[in-house]
Each structure stands twice: as C-alpha cells, then as structure tokens.
Amino acid sequence: MSDDGNESRDSKNTETEEKSTPASPSHVAETKIDVLLKPAGDAPIMKKKKWAVDRNKRIGWVGEFIKKYLKLTAQDSLFLYVNQSFAPTPDTEIGSIFDCFGSDGKLVLHYCKTQAWG
Amino acid sequence: MGENREIQKGVWEGRIPVAFRLSEEDTDGERPEPVYLMVPRISYFPLHTEKINKHFLKYASEKESEEIWLEHDNQPLKWHYPVGLLFDLYGSETSLPWTITVHFKDFPEEELLHCVSKDAVESHFMSSIKEADSLKHRGQVINSMQKRDHKQLWTGLLHDKFDQFWSVNKKLMESSGDETFKYIPYRLYMVDRHYMTNLFRPLTEEGHHQSLKHLLLSAVPQFFNEDEEFQKHVRIHGTEPLLDTPILWLSENFSFPDNFLHLVISDK
Structure with missing residues (x-):
C-alpha cells in the first residue's frame, strides 16, 4: 500500500529519513491511494466519497469518473482542486499530487462544475 | 541581489531557434516554406504560434480543425510544458534550429490536452x-x-x-x-x-x-x-x-x- 506516502505527511522527519526506502516505479504503479471527493459550489454530493485510486491514474481520469458517477453529460465542465486552491492539469498523476499534498494517508479533491478558485 | 538579477535575466532571455514546418499529411498541394522563430525558453508555445497557425491554415487540405498541435520527431509536444523544458527533454543543441512539425489533423487525444485559447x-x-x-x-x-x-x-x-x-x-x-x-x-x-x-x-x-x-x-x-x-x-x-x-x-x-x-x- 501507500507506505512511503502515509508517514511522510505530518511527521517532522528530515528528508533523508523520509526517503530512505524509495519505491521503484513498478512498485509505485501497483499501490493505491485513498482519494476523498468533496463537492464545492453547486456540485451534487457523491454518495460514496472515498475511493481507492491507482497512483498512476491521472487527474483527468478522476474527473471523467466523477462525471459518469454523477451522470453529467460530456459537455458539462468539471473542475478538480487541490487544497481548495489550484487545479492540476488533467494529465497529472494522482500519486505525485498525493506525495506532495496528501494528509492523514489520503488526498482530498474538491470538485465543482464552475471554476471555484482562482 | 544585483548579481542574482543578472542570472534571473539570463534565464529569462534564453531563446531557442525553431523551424516550424507544416506536416505532409496536412497539405495536398504545395508545402509551404518553414517559418522560423526565436522562442523564449521560459514561455509556452501557444503564446507564440498564433500567426503560424493562421499562416499554415491557408495551406491545410482540410479545414475542419483549426487547432494546431506540435510534434518533434514523432513526439507530440505538450503545450503546457515550458518551451525550454520541451527542448531540454526532446531537442538537441547539436541540431538547430529545432524542427517542429505543425499538425491540424489527427489530434493525439491520449497524449495532449487541447488548448482552446490563451x-x-x-x-x-x-x-x-x-x-x-x-x-x-x-x-x-x-x-x-x-x-x-x-x-x-x-x-x-x-x-x-x-x-x-x-x-x-x-x-x-x-x-x-x-x-x-x-x-x-x-x-x-x-x-x-x-x-x-x-x-x-x-x-x-x-x-x-x-x-x-x-x-x-x-x-x-x-x-x-x-x-x-x-x-x-x-x-x-x-x-x-x-x-x-x-x-x-x-x-x-x-x-x-x-x-x-x-x-x-x-x-x-
């Protein structure tokens, strides 16, 4: 599982300690991370909020997944935000966002149908 | 501070000579001459390719898509990566100008994001x-x-x-x-x-x-x-x-x- 991700969040370890067991790409690709999806603005609530997502899945994939789940049309826009501040490009890997912005072993993403922040 | 300013300015002023060519698949007739541009390393291609887009569109065989996408040596180039990053990743100092092919057709949906405007x-x-x-x-x-x-x-x-x-x-x-x-x-x-x-x-x-x-x-x-x-x-x-x-x-x-x-x- 996402072992090296979980502990690095809030710990005060030095960088070398955090990185003492670097994961190889193949290992990384296998692990899943918990993604918590929260609505913003007038976006509908998802009944199931927490999902295990492969690290190598892209932000765009998550967006499409939410649209399908909420039965939105292809024409509907959907924006995904990290930290309620920035929107990663759709080709960004979930894993790399989690490594920098995950906390308590999960990544919180806010979704909305119009641009909410910035 | 003054010393660093010179370095920051040097980074800012980096340019790459680029030769833009229209792809062979996009024109039936006459293939236009390449267009040459000095593109800032720190910038993004869509901020510089507007005129190239308009110019090559005149020669494009099909006009259904007016959005261009760029490719170097079969490698589609992401518009949201800075130019200098793309060059350091795919280009070479020993082969300048950097030859980039301009496409209208066959947008590689899997690899590139659309850029609708600036x-x-x-x-x-x-x-x-x-x-x-x-x-x-x-x-x-x-x-x-x-x-x-x-x-x-x-x-x-x-x-x-x-x-x-x-x-x-x-x-x-x-x-x-x-x-x-x-x-x-x-x-x-x-x-x-x-x-x-x-x-x-x-x-x-x-x-x-x-x-x-x-x-x-x-x-x-x-x-x-x-x-x-x-x-x-x-x-x-x-x-x-x-x-x-x-x-x-x-x-x-x-x-x-x-x-x-x-x-x-x-x-x-």
Missing part, C-alpha cells in the same frame, strides 16, 4: 504558481496578493516584460532569515515517463543547506554509483548546474516563471 495557458500558469506557493509558503504569499498582482505575473510573461514580472515574483521568491521555503517546487523529467516530484526541504533540521545532489539522491538514488557519483546528466535552461549548488538558491533563481524547477535527466 486563457487556458493563463489558467494553467496561475495554477502552477499557486501549487508552487502551496509548497513554499503554504500558499500564504500568493493568497495575500491582490488580483492585479496575479495579473501582472501573467502579463509580464505574456508580453515578455522581465521587470514587470519580477517586481511581483520577488515576493514569491523571498526567503528572509528563518522564513525560508518549506519545500522546493520541483519536477524531474525523463523521456517516456511521468515526471517525478516529492516533498523536499531546502534545509536540514540542523539548518544546513541541501544541494541539488541531495535532491537527486533522495529522488533518484538508482542513478548514483557506490561512490555517490551521479551517472546521468541533469539539465535546466540548457545548462547543467553544478550538483553542489544549494537547492534553495537554484529554486529562487533558476525556477521557470511558474515557480517550478523543471529538471531534465538524460544519458547525455
């Missing part, structure tokens, strides 16, 4: 700056800025105004005394894979400066030999910085305008 570039650019500031200052500096400061960062880049950009950017790059960057916004690129990044502190707990080598040791230890010698090359803005360079200094002076260090790792 607004898309602006959104991407501002989002990157916010992401970088989340890493450096928990987003506090960018969030305390006025809307017009945000706009000035963008227009500085758009209109190639170094002073305009840096008069705002310096607030994002300041670290005084104990108030240094929390983490370094960086991405490591290699051909044929997603970039790598992680949390990396510029100082150790004892307050020692971490170098570029420390960052590479933590991110890609597999590229070091037993004597801790780096077995690859790392490049940014077309140069190979010394591995002993303090990473904080590099972040403050060598970051792209989006506030990230985009570092390319290659075999040669």
